[in-house]
Amino acid sequence: MARANAAYYAARDPFADFTTAPEISQIFGELLGAWAAVVWGQTGRPDPVLLVEAGPGRGTLMADALRTVARVAPDFAAALRLHLIETSPRLRAEQALRLPHASWHARLEDVPPGPTILLANEFLDALPIRQLVRVAGAWRERHVAGGRFVDLPCACDAGDAPDGAVCEMGEAARDWTAQLAARLARQGGAALIIDYGYAQPQYQDTLQALRDGKPVSPLVEPGTADLTAHVDFAALAAAARMQGAHIWGPAEQGRFLHALGLQQRIETLARHHPARAADIAAGAGRLASASGMGRLFKALAITASPDPPPGFSGQFSRSPHSIIATSGRLD
Numbered sequence: 146m147a148r149a150n151a152a153y154y155a156a157r158d159p160f161a162d163f164t165t166a167p168e169i170s171q172i173f174g175e176l177l178g179a180w181a182a183v184v185w186g187q188t189g190r191p192d193p194v195l196l197v198e199a200g201p202g203r204g205t206l207m208a209d210a211l212r213t214v215a216r217v218a219p220d221f222a223a224a225l226r227l228h229l230i231e232t233s234p235r236l237r238a239e240q241a242l243r244l245p246h247a248s249w250h251a252r253l254e255d256v257p258p259g260p261t262i263l264l265a266n267e268f269l270d271a272l273p274i275r276q277l278v279r280v281a282g283a284w285r286e287r288h289v290a291g292g293r294f295v296d297l298p299c300a301c302d303a304g305d306a307p308d309g310a311v312c313e314m315g316e317a318a319r320d321w322t323a324q325l326a327a328r329l330a331r332q333g334g335a336a337l338i339i340d341y342g343y344a345q346p347q348y349q350d351t352l353q354a355l356r357d358g359k360p361v362s363p364l365v366e367p368g369t370a371d372l373t374a375h376v377d378f379a380a381l382a383a384a385a386r387m388q389g390a391h392i393w394g395p396a397e398q399g400r401f402l403h404a405l406g407l408q409q410r411i412e413t414l415a416r417h418h419p420a421r422a423a424d425i426a427a428g429a430g431r432l433a434s435a436s437g438m439g440r441l442f443k444a445l446a447i448t449a450s451p452d453p454p455p456g457f458s459g460q461f462s463r464s465p466h467s468i469i470a471t472s473g474r475l476d
Contacts (some may be wrong), residue, residue: 167206170428174209182218191260192224200268205242261334270373272317310348327387342376352373380463393446399439
């Protein structure tokens with residue numbers, strides 16, 4: 146999975162195969178930018194502060210976030226230093242068109258030290274996983290051999306489950322989150338991870354491949370399709386706690402975005418652009434509805450501070466909505 150996805154992102158435009166939240170509605174990036182601004186204030190307004198995005202895609206989310214920050218939180222805009230974690234030369238070139246002042250890194254550990262606010266949207270789902278399959282009362286590990294899946298004996302224990310159950314082990318995502326949490330606990334800051342996945346462990350095969358927006362076999366023409374698997378948020382939370390960080394969520398994306406002021410933002414943009422009101426509402430609806438991305442996608446926050454970040458508690462002095470409510474710009 147790791148080699149196939151590395152080849153895929155290096156050679157193809159992934160957005161021909163799937164669409165992420167920032168490409169659906171500008172409101173997504175705006176709310177996350179405002180979230181970052183509020184968190185910066187909660188963490189003591191460090192200057193400078195590193196604003197980092199892991200897996201920035203085309204740069205759409207961060208461009209929307211920075212436009213909002215520049216308009217409504219100029220002190221934060223002046224203090225932040227933008228860093229992007231991206232391995233694909235193709236995507237780096239596209240990101241540079243929108244984010245010319247960024248610094249790029251291949252790995253989290255390459256990002257300079259310092260107080261950090263990190264955003265990661267649909268990043269961890271693309272990291273490799275292991276699959277264990279329950280066969281005749283024993284766990285076997287799934288491998289690829291001869292162009293097909295084979296389940297081989299292993300010394301693994303994923304608990305008691307019926308035959309046919311699949312246990313997915315997202316060790317790469319768990320280790321990356323632990324590394325991030327350790328950094329935040331030592332150096333200060335916060336992170337917001339948004340991805341599709343489940344809040345509690347479950348036995349399910351979620352490995353999927355998409356090409357041209359349609360499901361295909363993960364084994365056909367490796368490197369030509371986007372391979373992903375659902376994120377185990379419980380495992381991420383446990384890994385982060387072990388590093389001394391504070392965990393908030395996971396919360397369903399729909400509930401999280403509404404807590405940040407999604408509906409009020411829709412109404413503000415609709416008032417300023419009545420001819421676009423239906424499109425604005427439809428795009429935002431895809432992000433929050435149970436039939437769209439609102440339930441399957443989850444938001445998890447990791448903080449150095451014990452104070453709850455926006456979207457995970459009603460107790461904060463300045464909400465993201467309150468600092469962008471008056472803007473009617475539509476991009």
